[in-house]
Amino acid sequence: MKSKRFLSTIELAKILGISRIAVFKKIKKGEIKAVKVGRNFVIDKKDLGGILEKSLNKKARIDIDKAVKRVIKEYAEALKLLGTT
Numbered sequence: 182m183k184s185k186r187f188l189s190t191i192e193l194a195k196i197l198g199i200s201r202i203a204v205f206k207k208i209k210k211g212e213i214k215a216v217k218v219g220r221n222f223v224i225d226k227k228d229l230g231g232i233l234e235k236s237l238n239k240k241a242r243i244d245i246d247k248a249v250k251r252v253i254k255e256y257a258e259a260l261k262l263l264g265t266t
């Protein structure tokens with residue numbers, strides 16, 4: 182299956198974990214390059230540059246932090262014992 186070249190503002194908002202309005206604001210500020218098609222904007226994936234990587238890395242960091250906190254909470258005693266050997 183061939184990957185889509187363009188994203189809608191809704192699709193990009195879901196990927197970035199932000200609202201559609203936030204995507205529009207970034208387009209207006211020039212942070213995201215978009216082309217108006219009718220009443221909507223489309224975003225070429227090649228024009229996103231590092232936006233996707235930064236957002237995905239931020240989300241990954243949040244997920245990792247949550248996982249570490251859960252492990253510490255659930256296995257604190259075992260971790261302490263491992264640290265003493």
